[in-house]
Amino acid sequence: MRQIYSILVNNHPGVLSHVAGLFTRRGYNIESIAAGPTEDSEVTRISIVAFGEQHELEQIAKQLRKLYDVRDVQQVSYTRSVTRELLLATIMAGPEKRGEVFQLANAFGANVVSIADDSVTLEASGNDQKIRTLLKSFERYGIAQVARTGMIALPYSGMPSDWEPLA
Amino acid sequence: MTKYNWLIKDVRQIQGVIREAVRVATGGRPGPVLVDIPKDIQTARTEYNPQAPVRGPLPAVRQMPEPDAKAIEKLIEAMERAERPVILAGAGIIKAGASAELAQFARHAQIPVINTLLGMGGFPGTDPLFLGMPGMHGTAYANFALCECDLLINLGARFDDRVTGKVSSFCLKAVIVHVDIDAAEIGKRVKTHIPILGNVRDVLRSLNQQVRPVERRAWIGQVEAWKRDYPLQYGWDGSVKPQYVIEQIQEITGGDALFATGVGQHQMWAAQFLRFNEPRAFVSSGGLGTMGFGLPASIGAKFGRPDKEVWLIDGDGSFAMTLVELATAAMYNVPVRAVILNNAFLGMVRQWQELFFGKRYSHSHYPTNPDFAKIAEGYGVKGFSVRDVDQVRSVLEQAADHDGPVVMDFHVNPEENVWPMVPAGAGNDEMQLAPPAPESAR
Numbered sequence: 001m002r003q004i005y006s007i008l009v010n011n012h013p014g015v016l017s018h019v020a021g022l023f024t025r026r027g028y029n030i031e032s033i034a035a036g037p038t039e040d041s042e043v044t045r046i047s048i049v050a051f052g053e054q055h056e057l058e059q060i061a062k063q064l065r066k067l068y069d070v071r072d073v074q075q076v077s078y079t080r081s082v083t084r085e086l087l088l089a090t091i092m093a094g095p096e097k098r099g100e101v102f103q104l105a106n107a108f109g110a111n112v113v114s115i116a117d118d119s120v121t122l123e124a125s126g127n128d129q130k131i132r133t134l135l136k137s138f139e140r141y142g143i144a145q146v147a148r149t150g151m152i153a154l155p156y157s158g159m160p161s162d163w164e165p166l167a
Numbered sequence: 168m169t170k171y172n173w174l175i176k177d178v179r180q181i182q183g184v185i186r187e188a189v190r191v192a193t194g195g196r197p198g199p200v201l202v203d204i205p206k207d208i209q210t211a212r213t214e215y216n217p218q219a220p221v222r223g224p225l226p227a228v229r230q231m232p233e234p235d236a237k238a239i240e241k242l243i244e245a246m247e248r249a250e251r252p253v254i255l256a257g258a259g260i261i262k263a264g265a266s267a268e269l270a271q272f273a274r275h276a277q278i279p280v281i282n283t284l285l286g287m288g289g290f291p292g293t294d295p296l297f298l299g300m301p302g303m304h305g306t307a308y309a310n311f312a313l314c315e316c317d318l319l320i321n322l323g324a325r326f327d328d329r330v331t332g333k334v335s336s337f338c339l340k341a342v343i344v345h346v347d348i349d350a351a352e353i354g355k356r357v358k359t360h361i362p363i364l365g366n367v368r369d370v371l372r373s374l375n376q377q378v379r380p381v382e383r384r385a386w387i388g389q390v391e392a393w394k395r396d397y398p399l400q401y402g403w404d405g406s407v408k409p410q411y412v413i414e415q416i417q418e419i420t421g422g423d424a425l426f427a428t429g430v431g432q433h434q435m436w437a438a439q440f441l442r443f444n445e446p447r448a449f450v451s452s453g454g455l456g457t458m459g460f461g462l463p464a465s466i467g468a469k470f471g472r473p474d475k476e477v478w479l480i481d482g483d484g485s486f487a488m489t490l491v492e493l494a495t496a497a498m499y500n501v502p503v504r505a506v507i508l509n510n511a512f513l514g515m516v517r518q519w520q521e522l523f524f525g526k527r528y529s530h531s532h533y534p535t536n537p538d539f540a541k542i543a544e545g546y547g548v549k550g551f552s553v554r555d556v557d558q559v560r561s562v563l564e565q566a567a568d569h570d571g572p573v574v575m576d577f578h579v580n581p582e583e584n585v586w587p588m589v590p591a592g593a594g595n596d597e598m599q600l601a602p603p604a605p606e607s608a609r
């Protein structure tokens with residue numbers, strides 16, 4: 001199972017390494033980690049995507065809550081949250097392929113941020129599914145390099161509490 | 168290791184940080200913290216202000232919620248249905264200062280009590296309801312009770328693997344209740360049917376107001392039969408048996424003393440054969456199991472409780488690790504009674520090598536151990552060396568009367584094993600009892 005943790009921490013030096021260290025020491029796998037400021041200058045939000053069995057995921061949350069600098073831990077479900085990730089990818093494409101690449105990029109709402117003789121660098125944001133599909137569709141051109149920010153998430157506000165996603 | 172640590176970068180932070188450090192160390196589940204004070208800060212000057220505020224705003228102090236009344240109700244219902252309940256009382260009882268509440272609860276509800284290694288002293292060792300230690304080197308009757316109980320009430324123990332053995336065969340017939348102040352301990356290793364988050368003292372107080380007295384003749388009778396039929400025992404062959412030395416210490420002190428230990432076989436025998444009368448009477452390193460803990464711990468215990476006799480029950484390997492602290496004992500004339508159960512082995516390691524590694528005694532034998540009595544004398548501390556079982560009692564008595572630190576080096580049977588034993592990775596139902604004892608000469 002995959003789980004997004006949205007963690008509010010005190011904005012102190014060393015906190016990120018405390019949080020990340022908890023995962024590594026206990027042998028939990030992190031898929032991505034992203035940290036940044038929030039509306040409150042004393043608080044940082046760390047978004048972590050991790051894998052594990054259900055009971056492990058629960059245990060991670062409990063352990064996180066024990067850390068001194070952790071103020072709040074939310075286990076965010078994909079269906080009850082907005083998730084976004086920013087992608088930069090350099091696609092191998094010389095002048096003759098550029099047209100195709102631009103078209104495909106357009107379909108994903110991706111922007112061209114740089115062009116070289118033999119490649120095009122794109123910027124795209126979206127949820128996990130979109131980023132993966134995008135990368136898959138460009139595979140046949142050759143992808144020279146990829147940088148991803150890792151998932152950030154906010155729980156939906158204004159969702160009726162009995163809302164269920166369609167199967 | 169620590170709950171939190173601080174690096175002081177400005178001397179003005181010291182007072183606030185120290186105050187905060189104490190709050191964090193003692194709050195909730197207590198644990199160590201570290202304050203790192205660099206050299207330049209140590210020598211800097213500042214004004215002392217007893218009311219200095221803590222640096223910056225405090226992180227939200229997590230208030231421990233009142234224990235959930237519904238969960239406590241569920242526990243009471245489970246107790247009313249149960250025919251074979253058992254209490255597993257851990258270090259949480261001692262940390263909460265809840266020994267009196269525990270004794271009242273157990274006696275009122277007639278439930279036998281098992282103490283983890285670190286829970287020792289949380290329930291009187293002489294109480295008829297006391298079953299001793301569970302798990303790897305627990306008593307046979309405690310492990311039988313765990314295997315047979317239909318209700319397990321865990322009060323402040325963290326279900327350590329030495330206690331549970333193989334989790335998939337732990338307490339299979341029981342409804343499991345876990346009272347703990349740390350949410351991360353509940354359900355961590357053992358599936359819990361009735362979780363109760365909170366201070367165990369609050370939970371016990373609430374229980375004591377509600378529990379009705381009952382009789383449990385059949386179950387108590389069963390437990391007593393196990394105690395009678397499977398007591399702790401050891402063979403007798405004329406050598407100095409470590410268990411015998413401990414039994415003699417128990418007789419001389421009546422259990423009315425503080426006991427520190429090192430880590431190893433001697434530690435297990437101390438837990439098995441001593442009867443602790445009060446919380447914090449047993450000072451031992453369990454979770455980390457740090458050899459060398461004993462001598463400094465015994466000196467500290469005497470400073471903390473000068474009204475109490477303090478005995479150290481140590482192994483030769485453990486004692487060697489920190490024996491330089493004899494200098495401290497001598498300098499302050501701290502009257503600790505240090506007993507070395509000297510088997511010239513890292514005995515606990517040797518026992519595993521004997522039982523699980525075909526007797527390949529690798530790096531565990533120390534035939535060239537020094538003469539610890541002479542070392543003690545070198546520090547100006549009284550030393551005894553004992554090889555003859557007939558001298559055991561008299562040396563212990565002389566030590567008990569000595570006004571100052573004493574070291575007693577007992578050359579015990581080198582290949583004595585700790586029994587019973589649940590092999591590592593096995594379930595408590597696979598416990599091996601002691602090999603049959605030869606005719607006792609006692």
Ligand SMILES: Cc1cc2nc3c(=O)[nH]c(=O)nc-3n(C[C@H](O)[C@H](O)[C@H](O)COP(=O)(O)OP(=O)(O)OC[C@H]3O[C@@H](n4cnc5c(N)ncnc54)[C@H](O)[C@@H]3O)c2cc1C
Nearest residue numbers: 257258259263283284303304323324325348367453454456
């Ligand atoms: C060589 C060796 C052999 C050992 N063999 C055994 C053995 O056979 N049997 C055995 O039992 N142990 C054995 N041990 C010790 C074992 O490793 C553990 O250290 C011990 O079992 C832990 O006991 P505990 O859970 O009571 O204490 P701790 O580990 O201190 O846990 C205390 C628990 O109480 C909770 N708590 C704290 N304060 C409160 C409060 N106010 N209210 C509620 N809860 C609270 C804590 O959150 C924690 O979960 C051995 C150790 C060594 C080194």
Ligand SMILES: Cc1ncc(C[n+]2csc(CCOP(=O)(O)OP(=O)(O)O)c2C)c(N)n1
Nearest residue numbers: 431432433456458482483484485513514515
């Ligand atoms: C500092 C440290 N090193 C190693 C160990 C592993 N260990 C556990 S028990 C033991 C042997 C202890 O020997 P001794 O103190 O002589 O006690 P005995 O078992 O012989 O009673 C060892 C090496 C440990 N617990 N702590």
Ligand SMILES: [Mg+2]
Nearest residue numbers: 482483512514
């Ligand atoms: Mg030894």
